[in-house]
Amino acid sequence: MRWFDCLPGCETQVPCGHGMHPVRWEAGMLRLPQHPDAEAELVLAALGGEKAGCVALAEAWGRHASDLSVLAVGPRSPRDEIRVGWDDVAAAAQAQQAGPAGPYAVSAGAVPGVLGPRRPIRIAVPPSMPASAAGRWQQAAREIERSAQRRTDMLSLLALGYGFQVRLAGQVAAAHAGRADGHDEQAAKARPALTAAPALTAAIAGRLAPAAADWLGIDADQVAVSLHHGPGWGTAELDQGRLRVTLPVSWLAWVWACGLAVTGGHLIVAVERAGWPRARVLGVRAPGTEPVPLEVHAIAAAAGPTGPAGAGDVPHWKM
Amino acid sequence: MSGEGAETYLRLLAEAELRRAAHAADGWEGPAGHGEPGTGTVAAEIALWRIRRAGRILAAAGALDEESAERAADDLRAALTVRSRGLLSRSLARRPAAPPWMLLASGGAAPRRRAPTARHAGVSMRAVPVGRTLQVADGRAPSALHFMSLVRTAAEAVITVVMRMHWPADGSSTDLEITGAGPHHLPYRQLWASDNRGAGYSVVFDGDGGTASWQGVVRLSPAPARGTRWLDLVGDGTALLRLHLVRQAARQPGPAVEESAAPPPAERLLTQEAERILAAAWDARGPTPDPDLGEIVTVLTHAGAIAADSPAPGQLAALYGRLGLAGHGIAVPAAAEIPAPWASVAAQREAAPPASGQEVFTPLAVVLPEIDGARFALAGLSCAAGESHLHVVAAGMPPPADRLTHIGSPGFSWWLKDGAGNWHVGRASEACTLGDGTQAFRLRLAPPLAAVPDTAEVVVTGPATRARAAVAVRPAPQTSED
Ligand SMILES: [Zn+2]
Numbered sequence: 001m002r003w004f005d006c007l008p009g010c011e012t013q014v015p016c017g018h019g020m021h022p023v024r025w026e027a028g029m030l031r032l033p034q035h036p037d038a039e040a041e042l043v044l045a046a047l048g049g050e051k052a053g054c055v056a057l058a059e060a061w062g063r064h065a066s067d068l069s070v071l072a073v074g075p076r077s078p079r080d081e082i083r084v085g086w087d088d089v090a091a092a093a094q095a096q097q098a099g100p101a102g103p104y105a106v107s108a109g110a111v112p113g114v115l116g117p118r119r120p121i122r123i124a125v126p127p128s129m130p131a132s133a134a135g136r137w138q139q140a141a142r143e144i145e146r147s148a149q150r151r152t153d154m155l156s157l158l159a160l161g162y163g164f165q166v167r168l169a170g171q172v173a174a175a176h177a178g179r180a181d182g183h184d185e186q187a188a189k190a191r192p193a194l195t196a197a198p199a200l201t202a203a204i205a206g207r208l209a210p211a212a213a214d215w216l217g218i219d220a221d222q223v224a225v226s227l228h229h230g231p232g233w234g235t236a237e238l239d240q241g242r243l244r245v246t247l248p249v250s251w252l253a254w255v256w257a258c259g260l261a262v263t264g265g266h267l268i269v270a271v272e273r274a275g276w277p278r279a280r281v282l283g284v285r286a287p288g289t290e291p292v293p294l295e296v297h298a299i300a301a302a303a304g305p306t307g308p309a310g311a312g313d314v315p316h317w318k319m
Numbered sequence: 320m321s322g323e324g325a326e327t328y329l330r331l332l333a334e335a336e337l338r339r340a341a342h343a344a345d346g347w348e349g350p351a352g353h354g355e356p357g358t359g360t361v362a363a364e365i366a367l368w369r370i371r372r373a374g375r376i377l378a379a380a381g382a383l384d385e386e387s388a389e390r391a392a393d394d395l396r397a398a399l400t401v402r403s404r405g406l407l408s409r410s411l412a413r414r415p416a417a418p419p420w421m422l423l424a425s426g427g428a429a430p431r432r433r434a435p436t437a438r439h440a441g442v443s444m445r446a447v448p449v450g451r452t453l454q455v456a457d458g459r460a461p462s463a464l465h466f467m468s469l470v471r472t473a474a475e476a477v478i479t480v481v482m483r484m485h486w487p488a489d490g491s492s493t494d495l496e497i498t499g500a501g502p503h504h505l506p507y508r509q510l511w512a513s514d515n516r517g518a519g520y521s522v523v524f525d526g527d528g529g530t531a532s533w534q535g536v537v538r539l540s541p542a543p544a545r546g547t548r549w550l551d552l553v554g555d556g557t558a559l560l561r562l563h564l565v566r567q568a569a570r571q572p573g574p575a576v577e578e579s580a581a582p583p584p585a586e587r588l589l590t591q592e593a594e595r596i597l598a599a600a601w602d603a604r605g606p607t608p609d610p611d612l613g614e615i616v617t618v619l620t621h622a623g624a625i626a627a628d629s630p631a632p633g634q635l636a637a638l639y640g641r642l643g644l645a646g647h648g649i650a651v652p653a654a655a656e657i658p659a660p661w662a663s664v665a666a667q668r669e670a671a672p673p674a675s676g677q678e679v680f681t682p683l684a685v686v687l688p689e690i691d692g693a694r695f696a697l698a699g700l701s702c703a704a705g706e707s708h709l710h711v712v713a714a715g716m717p718p719p720a721d722r723l724t725h726i727g728s729p730g731f732s733w734w735l736k737d738g739a740g741n742w743h744v745g746r747a748s749e750a751c752t753l754g755d756g757t758q759a760f761r762l763r764l765a766p767p768l769a770a771v772p773d774t775a776e777v778v779v780t781g782p783a784t785r786a787r788a789a790v791a792v793r794p795a796p797q798t799s800e801d
Contacts, residue, residue, distance in 0.1 A: 072330075072394035073401060080341070082401050091411040098414055148414075158401055197323055199394075202330035209338070221335055 003174045003250070004028045005274035006258035008298070010163040010313035014156075015086050016053035023054055023160070025167050030061050057160075060153035061168065066175035068196055071203035071252070073154060074165045077210040078311045082165065084158040092155050096148040163313020169203075170257025176200055177250035200249045201227050207252065211261035212243055216287070233269040238287035255281075257314075263296055264319030276315065294319055325382035326391065328622035329374055333395040336366035340399060363399040363406055370395050372611075373618045379729075381584035381782075382624035444714055446470045446696040448682035449478060453552065453560045459492045460504035461485045465680035466537070467699030469564055470712040474755040476542035478562070479699040479710040480526070481680050482533040500533040501526075507554035512539060512562075515548045522552070525751040525759070531704035536712070536751060536759040574685050574777075574788040581785045585624035586631045587729035588615065593638050594732055597664045598746040600642055601765040608639065613648020630654055634661075641665050660734055663742035667766045678703045679771045685790050689715070691781035693731070700771065700792055707767040709735060709745055709777070713758045716750075732780045733762050738772030 009026040021034040032038055032054040042059075045051035064070050075082055157168060176196050205225035213220040218241065228234035228246040236245045247269065255261055260268045266283025269291050273280035277298035282291040298315035343362035374388030400406045446468050453464040467479040484500045486492055495504065502524040512520040520543065526535010543550065548565050551558045582590065592609055599606035609615075616632045619625040625632065633654035638661055639647040657665075685697040692715045699710035716731070733745030745762030752758050777788045 069394055069397065072333075073397045076337075080402070083404050083407060084401050088407060088411060095411065095414045154397065155401070195323070198326035198330045198391075201327050202334050205331055206334040206337070209334070220338055225331075 001271075001274045002028060003170060003177075003253040003257070003274070004167070006254075006260065006271065006276050006279050006298075006315070007167065007170075008276050008313075008315065010167070010310070012161050012164065012310065014053055014057055014160070015090075021052075021054050023057060023164075025164060028171070030058050032058055057156055060156055063153060064157060064168065065171050067172060068176070068199040068203070069150075069154070070157070070168055070172045072199060074158070074169045075162060076206045078162065078314065079210070082158050082162075084155050086159050089152065089156045089159050092148075092152045096152050161310025161313070163310040165310070166257050166259075166314050170253040173200075173203065173249055173252035173257065177248065177253060197227060200252075201225060204247055204249070204252055204256075207256050207261070208245060208247065211256075212245070212267065215262045215265075215267050216243065218243060233282060233291060236267060236269070236284055236287050243287060259298075259314040260296070260317055263317040264294065266292075266294060266319075268294075279317075322383050322387065325377045325622045325624055326387050328618075329370065329377060329383065329388065329391045330394075332373055333366075333370050333391055333398075336369055337395060337398055340366040341402060359403050360405045363403055366399060367392065367396055372614065373622075376588075376615050376618045377622055377624060379584075380588050380619055380624045382619070382622060444470065444472050444686050444694045444696055444712070446684035446686050446698055446712075447564050448684045449562050449564070450680075450682040451560055451562055452680070455505060457504070457506040459487075460495050460506075461487075462500075462504060464505075465701070466560075466562055467680055467682040467701070467710060468684050468696075469562070470696045470698050470759075471542055472712075472714055472753075472755060472757050474542060475753040475757045476539045477536040477712060477753070477757075477759050478539070479682075479712070479759070480524070480535060480537050481699075481701045481703060481708075482528070483678070483703050484531050484533075486531070496530060499530055500528045502533070505554075509556075510552070510554050512550045512552055514543055514550050518543075520550065526761075527748060529704065529706075532706070534701065534708050534710070534748075534761050536710075538751075538753065574687070574790050576688055577787045578688075578690075579785050579787075581780045581783050582631075583625075584729060584782065585619045586629060587732070587780070588619070589625075589631045589635050591729045591732060593635055593661055594744050594746070596638065596642065596644070597661060597744050598763070598765040600664070600668050601767075606642055606644060608644050608647050610646075610648070613650060616649050616651070634658060638665070642668075660736075660742035660744070663740075664744055664765065667741055677770065681771060681792055683710075683790065683792065685788070687779065687786060687788055690731075690779055690786050691784050693781065695779065697777065697790060700768075700775075702768055702771060705767060707743070707764040709733070709762040709764060711747075711760055711762060713750075713760070714756065716758055729782070734778040735762075735764060736776040736778075737768055738770070738774065741766075741769075743768065 004027065009024060011022050011024045013020040014023050015021075016034065021032070024031040024033060035041060035052055035054050038055050038058060041049075041052055041055050045055070158165060179196075204227070205223065208225055209220035209223040212218065212223045216238075222242045224242055224244045226244075226246050228248045234246040234248060234251075236243065238244075251269065254271045254274070255268050258271075258274075260271070260279075260281060262268065263281070263283065266285055268281045268283045270282040271279060272282060272293060279296055279298075281294050281296055283294045284291045296317045296319055298317055340359070340362040343359070371388075371392045374383065374385075374392055377383040378385045378388045400410050448468050449466045450468075451466045453466070455462045455464060462485060463483045465481045465483065467481070469476060469478045482500055482502060482504075484496075484504070486496050498504075510522050512522055514520070520539045520541065523538045523540070524535055525538060526533055528534055539550070543564065546565075548563070550562045550564065552560045552562065581587065592612060592615075595609075596606045612635070616625075616635075620627065620629075620632065632649050632651045634657050636647060636649040636651060637653035637655070637657050639645075639649075640653050641657065641662075642665060656662075679700070679702050681700045683697045683699050687695045687697070694714045696712045697709060698712050699708075701708050701710065731747075733747070735743045735745060737743065743764040743766060745764055748761040748763065750758035750760035772792055775790050775792055777790050779786050779788075
């Protein structure tokens, strides 16, 4: 049983060369139907050939498959619309080609050889810098380059639409879940070094809050979230109008990313048998009560006129 | 507390701000076809500003490293940007730059920590009392130059000095008086020093002052070699004054110093505000409340950087009340009591001001043991023109620029208890920074000393350590004129 077993495949069109190509997500994998041998294309690109848009996108997907910023930036609910289109991606890519800006860009070629064929990054080393600073400023140049790449990556991943955004978020959460939830014993021993906990807590809080607001009709600001570790699903208690919830990181992948957060009037807290279009989940009817097993089934939901593009790619569920 | 708790608080706050901005921005955009920012853009800027401020407060309190704070703000900025066409267009019009924490970092991507530097650890620092006065009988700007103590580090040497102006009472020098006290009134075209071996030294003044007195240091370069017995101050070729450098060197024993742990940095942020407001209570303009204080207290307590039962916020609220200041915004009730040193300073303000016109320029030569990586030489205590100053030379302190951020980490704080048991808070002047990082500055005491004590208790609090030193103020009689 895998976290994405409750998700059907989905597809969208992306700019590639002079046209548009389909990109497909299926069973946790991104597939490029027009590029059956993407690896060979990558080798050619490394030798100086042009990289196909689809291939660049798949690379970006891979680079960010465990990037917590995906959770910080991506959608919190189907109503939370991200307004990035392929024109924005093109604009970002163009800016990336133009080189860096900011306080560094003063004198040409002060730190040579940082960038390849494009315009050299221009770095001005302040006169008061100690000798050891040159390396630091080179590092800054690389950081600018990474930062630009990151922006282009993130925009192109968002331009794929809601269905893909949610699936990527699920993948990122799943990548962190074993360690954060204490199931991975090796990693659990390393917990003191776990620095992802704040971002993961916020990722759950930001997504649970609108769902719980729908569930109980309370203000989203009245939802307090902390991470659940170890066995069991967590807790959900109402305390003077404030909903206090502990959930494991895996909830983001197994439940939220699959569109299950609130189903049939229950807050879904875990998946017992994953599947599409039928699954068995654990749902809490009201805060403070024990979860009960529920048989649920997916219903086809077309993207409405108000929902974001791709909203129909995440299933709606009924009891 | 762990940085993880503070970062979780900050990121949860960012989630709430993102929701609020999206809600406020019913339509993230401005009117179509207009370049003005829409309500969404404004809401986004406010959200981002709040997170940056909270991050800075937590970083200043040592609860979170600056890099984590910046990353949380960067994530929120990205989240806001991709939800707003206006912000997205603006962002795309800019070329990518290095993330701000790269610019902040002093060592590559490493977070800038306020941990004490060990640069000057073990640095030798010697202080010698000088205690000589040069009367400058210039007709229009008569003054006295009081040389107090020489402080020498490995590469630098300074003499602490106060220049006391004696402006003519008939107002005939008003044109000079309005330029303030200071060495620019000295009637010498050239001033230098020479030692007992005939070596010459350039002499540079650095300091600040008001109309009647100027406090600072005379910097000697090169630094006199060890074993230099005396320096002659020479003005336009004429020897003006001999400064003996060894005569009393052995007489002043090191002070008795008692060390303890400093309060946690988050509480020290609040203590520092108390010290600021107490010092300002002795200014002509009087104290003004810090408009950010309520927010600072809220962020620190909600993030767990200050314990829920910490007395510090309530004590600060009580101090504001005691000084008759409203509008501090601290959301906890005022404490019944405030710390004794605060109460002492407040009580002296309520009492009639001391009428003592006694002016003293006492050479001190007390080098404190290392405190959190910094060495301090107490190099003079002066009372003149209604102000009292403790003159300090420091090695190993963070550079001044580091302390000028909007919400700075608490640096060192200084208190002095006089012979009568009254406390005085020291407010540091701008420091003069020498080539090897040595800094010379004055602590203006609030309130000024009513009388010069025989011994004073000096309390220095650094990032981790508090040191209490019993300092003999008059260990030796003043030297007589040669
Ligand atoms: Zn393609």
